[in-house]
Amino acid sequence: MLRYIPYVLKTLWRHRTRTLLTVSGTAVAMFVFSFVGAVQEGLDRLLNEQQQDRSLIVFQANRFCPSTSKLPEDYALRISKLPGIKDAVPIQVYMNNCRASLDVVVFNGLPAKKLRSVRPIVLQTGDWSQFEQQRDAALVGQAVARRRKLSVGQKFSIGSLTVTIAGIFASAVAAEESMIYTHLEFLQRTPGLHAVGTATQMEVLLDESADAQATSKLIDDLYRAGPVATNTRTKGAFQAKTVGDLVELVGFTRYLGLACVLMVLGLVATTTVMGVQDRIREHAVLQTIGFTGWHIFAFIIGESLVVSLIGGLLGTGTALAILQTSSLALGTEGILIAFLPSASLAVTGLTASALVGLLAGIAPAWQAARSEIVPALRFA
Amino acid sequence: MSLVEVQQITKEYVKGDQKIAPLKDADLTVERGEFVSLMGASGSGKSTLLNLIAGIDRPTSGQILVDGEVITQFSRTRLARWRAENVGYIFQMHNLVPVLTAFENIELPLLLLGLSARDREKRVNIALEAVSLTDRADHYPRQLSGGQEQRVGIARAMVANPTLIVADEPTGDLDAETTEQILALLQRLNTELGMTLLMVTHDPNAALIATRRLRLEKGVFVESTPVTAGRI
Numbered sequence: 001m002l003r004y005i006p007y008v009l010k011t012l013w014r015h016r017t018r019t020l021l022t023v024s025g026t027a028v029a030m031f032v033f034s035f036v037g038a039v040q041e042g043l044d045r046l047l048n049e050q051q052q053d054r055s056l057i058v059f060q061a062n063r064f065c066p067s068t069s070k071l072p073e074d075y076a077l078r079i080s081k082l083p084g085i086k087d088a089v090p091i092q093v094y095m096n097n098c099r100a101s102l103d104v105v106v107f108n109g110l111p112a113k114k115l116r117s118v119r120p121i122v123l124q125t126g127d128w129s130q131f132e133q134q135r136d137a138a139l140v141g142q143a144v145a146r147r148r149k150l151s152v153g154q155k156f157s158i159g160s161l162t163v164t165i166a167g168i169f170a171s172a173v174a175a176e177e178s179m180i181y182t183h184l185e186f187l188q189r190t191p192g193l194h195a196v197g198t199a200t201q202m203e204v205l206l207d208e209s210a211d212a213q214a215t216s217k218l219i220d221d222l223y224r225a226g227p228v229a230t231n232t233r234t235k236g237a238f239q240a241k242t243v244g245d246l247v248e249l250v251g252f253t254r255y256l257g258l259a260c261v262l263m264v265l266g267l268v269a270t271t272t273v274m275g276v277q278d279r280i281r282e283h284a285v286l287q288t289i290g291f292t293g294w295h296i297f298a299f300i301i302g303e304s305l306v307v308s309l310i311g312g313l314l315g316t317g318t319a320l321a322i323l324q325t326s327s328l329a330l331g332t333e334g335i336l337i338a339f340l341p342s343a344s345l346a347v348t349g350l351t352a353s354a355l356v357g358l359l360a361g362i363a364p365a366w367q368a369a370r371s372e373i374v375p376a377l378r379f380a
Numbered sequence: 381m382s383l384v385e386v387q388q389i390t391k392e393y394v395k396g397d398q399k400i401a402p403l404k405d406a407d408l409t410v411e412r413g414e415f416v417s418l419m420g421a422s423g424s425g426k427s428t429l430l431n432l433i434a435g436i437d438r439p440t441s442g443q444i445l446v447d448g449e450v451i452t453q454f455s456r457t458r459l460a461r462w463r464a465e466n467v468g469y470i471f472q473m474h475n476l477v478p479v480l481t482a483f484e485n486i487e488l489p490l491l492l493l494g495l496s497a498r499d500r501e502k503r504v505n506i507a508l509e510a511v512s513l514t515d516r517a518d519h520y521p522r523q524l525s526g527g528q529e530q531r532v533g534i535a536r537a538m539v540a541n542p543t544l545i546v547a548d549e550p551t552g553d554l555d556a557e558t559t560e561q562i563l564a565l566l567q568r569l570n571t572e573l574g575m576t577l578l579m580v581t582h583d584p585n586a587a588l589i590a591t592r593r594l595r596l597e598k599g600v601f602v603e604s605t606p607v608t609a610g611r612i
Contacts, residue, residue, distance in 0.1 A: 003491055010479040285475040288436050289536070290464025290492045292457045373436040377471075 001298060008302040015275065019307060022271040026311020026353070027318070029260040029267070034319035034349045036257040041345065042330070042337040043250050045174055047240055056216055057238040058088075058202035061229040066093040066334040070198040071228055073184075079202060079219055084210025089114050090199035092187040093334045096158045104331025105144065105158050107180045109187030115139070118203060121176060126152040126167025135186050138163035141177035142170050143327035143338060156180075160191045174338040178329035200334075203235075242335045261352055264308065268360035272304040276364040283368050284376030293369035300368055304361030305354065312353020316346060381448060383544065383576055384410035384433055389442035390599075391428050402428045404599040405442070410544075415570040415577045417590035424596040426580045427548055433578060434467050434546045435459045447543055464492040468537030470547035474529040476521040482532045483508070483517040489540040507535035511565060527558035534565055538575065545569065547579040551586055563589050 012019045058079065060069035073090045080088040092109035110118070112132045124142060131137045140150050145168045150156055154165050163182055171177050188195040204219070206212060216232035223230045233241065240247070276283075283296050320341035328339045386408040392401045402425035410416050420426045431437040432444060435451050443452045446466065454462060463469075468489070476485045486507050490500040508514045511531035521529055530550060537545050547566065551559040567589045569575045579590060587593050593605040 006484075007477075007480065014479045281475065282477060285471070285477070286488070287460060288434070288463065288469045289489050290460055290462075290467075292460040294457070374431050377436075377475075 001302075004295070004299065005302075008299055008306060011275070011279075011299075012303055012306060015278070018271060018274065022267055022307050023311045023314065025267045026264045026308055027315035029264045030312045030315025030349055030353055031319045032315075033257045033260040033352065034316045034345055035323075035339075036253045036260070037345050037348055038319070038323050038339040038341070039250055039253055039330070039337070040257075041342060042174070042339045043243065043247065046243065046335070046337050047236065047247075053212055053234045053236050054206050054208075055235040056204040056206065056212065056219070056232050057235050058204060058219055058230050058232045059200075059238070061220075061231040063231070064333075066095065066200045069200045070195065071200070071202060071230065073188075073197050073199050075223070075228075075230070076199070076202050078222070079204055082215065082218060082222070084207045084215050086205040086207055087114070087118070088205075089118050089203045090184060091201050091203055092184055092193075092195055092198075093200040094158075094161060094187055094190060094193065095331070095334055097331070101332075102328055102330055103147075104178075104329070104336065105148075105180065106178070106331060106334050106336060107138070107158070107161065107163075107182055107187060109182050109184040111184050115181055118205065119171070119176065119181070120173060121169040121171045121181075123167045123169050126165070128167070131166040134164060134166060135183060136162065136164050137166035138180050138182040139167045139169050140165050141179045142168050143177040143329060144180060146325070146327040161187070174340050175329065175336040178327070178331070178336040178338050204232075239335050242333050243337065246330070246332060246337070261356060264311065264353070264356045265360050268304050268308045268311075268357060269363070271307060272300060272361050273364045275303060276300060276368045280368075280371065280376050280379040283371070284373045284379070287373050288377070297365045297369035300365035301358060301361040304365075305357035308353045308357030308360065309350065312350050312356075316349030316353070319349070320346060382409040383412040383414075383447055384408070384578070385445040386429070386433065387443050387445070389429070389432060389439045389444065391425070391432065391437070392440040401440075402599055403432075403439070406596075406599060406601065408594070408601065410576060410578060412576055413570070413574050415567070415589070415591045416579070417587035417593045418578065418580045418596060419582070419584065419587050419593065420596035425599040426596045429596070430546050430548055430578060430580050433544070434469055435463050436469075461492075464489060465540070466543040468540065468542040468545040470530075470533050470537045470545065470550045472549040472552040474521070474526070474533045474553070476529055476532055476536075478521050481518050481520055482513060482524065482528075482535075485521070485532055486535045486539050489536060493540060503539055504535075507539040510538070510568075511535045525558075526554055527561060530554060530558070530562050531565065534562070534569075538569060538573070543576065545575055545577045547577065549580055549582060551581070551583060559583075559586065 060071055063069035076088040076090040079085060089110055094107040096105045131139055150165055152165050152167060156163055156165055206215060212234045219232045220230050286296060323339055323341040330337045386406060389403055389406045390401060391403040392399055402423065406429060418426045418430065432439055439452060443450050451459060451462060483504055486504045487500050490503060508517055511534055513528060513531055516524060516528060551562050554562060563586055566577060570577050581587050595602050
């Protein structure tokens with residue numbers, strides 16, 4: 001069938017305006033489809049992160065935003081001595097926006113010596129010793145560095161907080177790359193934060209044998225009558241609760257993705273039907289020469305497939321390129337959902353385009369393949 | 381054995397509540413190497429007969445044998461393959477594929493025969509030379525005159541060296557001078573290359589180049605004139 005490809009391509013080029021409009025429409029729809037896919041993948045990644053059931057997050061009870069949680073820092077020491085717990089790390093959270101936003105900058109302040117052991121990050125540039133020695137030093141996730149065009153040695157300010165960038169890191173956990181890590185004490189002393197001696201949350205690392213639910217209850221029971229009551233959950237449950245509203249929203253975007261695919265189906269089918277109607281006589285001539293109905297069927301399916309795949313390639317490719325260069329992350333209450341390009345997004349986008357191309361072509365191709373030659377030759 | 385044997389062919393159409401029968405129990409034989417012209421008034425069934433022999437239409441009853449094969453019993457797909465190997469069709473309106481060049485239009489039937497690109501190119505060039513259009517190989521149909529388009533159509537019909545060439549009013553859309561050129565070309569296919577031709581025409585003058593002239597009236601042959609010499 002390869003020798004017929006020039007005919008298929010030339011046929012599409014004959015009505016280039018129509019073809020280009022269809023390809024453009026398909027590209028736009030597949031761009032949206034891929035972007036929606038990236039949002040869904042980001043959320044799935046966040047909620048299905050491995051190991052998040054082996055960590056607990058301790059927050060102040062009844063908090064609604066990180067800034068409303070102020071746990072005494074010494075809780076960490078006492079919690080770390082409870083059975084089944086490897087370590088408890090106080091974390092101060094500071095962000096430029098507590099609501100859902102695409103440009104949230106989240107600072108996590110941790111004891112410098114513990115950062116390396118509790119976070120799976122790998123420095124790409126800069127060095128650990130500078131971070132550990134300099135009070136206002138910060139390690140910046142490479143997604144934030146790309147988005148904000150940050151480099152090592154540069155000073156970076158958000159509100160009243162100014163840090164010096166000591167390193168840029170990558171992480172196996174996508175959302176981590178949208179974080180900025182700094183010293184706990186430095187962040188506690190941020191003007192206006194009034195957080196000296198307190199932490200927003202404690203991250204508790206469990207032993208292999210520890211029961212997460214029982215340990216959570218143990219911590220909350222310990223501070224039920226304390227100066228600040230706590231609310232402890234596994235990291236996974238904490239993140240799921242925090243992004244709960246977004247889950248519904250992202251769930252709704254699935255319909256948007258589906259609508260995009262249906263739109264492409266309609267668009268490509270319309271173009272294919274118009275192409276077939278324009279060439280009723282031409283197809284009859286080809287059949288007179290000796291081309292079978294299956295040849296005609298394959299030509300039309302080929303045309304619809306090419307249009308759909310080119311549109312899919314352009315739309316999905318553009319979406320992946322933008323995701324790669326923009327390093328977008330959606331943040332809410334200090335939890336970040338990273339939107340990343342991935343092989344699965346590319347495969348899904350192209351597979352959807354190919355399937356839509358096939359489906360859109362079947363009915364007109366069948367009609368053309370089965371038409372009677374003599375009446376079709378008389379068709380003006 | 382005759383090359384074409386049409387046996388008791390009837391073709392009926394239903395148009396609204398009317399049954400139309402352009403052919404009724406028609407019989408015809410065409411010998412190998414003959415050039416047969418088929419004349420008749422509009423609706424006499426001549427194009428219907430041509431289409432049935434070319435295998436692009438099916439009779440209501442009767443059978444057609446071409447080179448010993450009963451083509452009326454072939455499936456749709458087998459009939460298409462048979463046409464690719466055995467029939468060259470020349471249309472009145474040329475019917476070239478507009479997106480393909482003259483070369484590519486002529487190459488179309490060869491694509492179905494599984495020839496290599498080199499063999500196809502060789503055969504297309506011979507066909508282009510036969511119709512004196514070598515210098516127009518890369519031209520698209522819109523860049524050709526009516527006569528040139530028809531010559532490309534003739535080259536396309538002959539390039540696969542078919543058993544039978546059928547022509548449905550090949551000069552019906554051409555001026556007098558171009559008609560002469562096209563008829564001369566068809567005659568050469570018959571006399572020089574020994575091809576068997578069956579041509580439908582309204583033009584009595586055009587019919588004169590055939591070696592046998594037939595007239596159809598209301599689906600029945602009423603006259604058959606063998607010709608020993610070409611037209612005067």
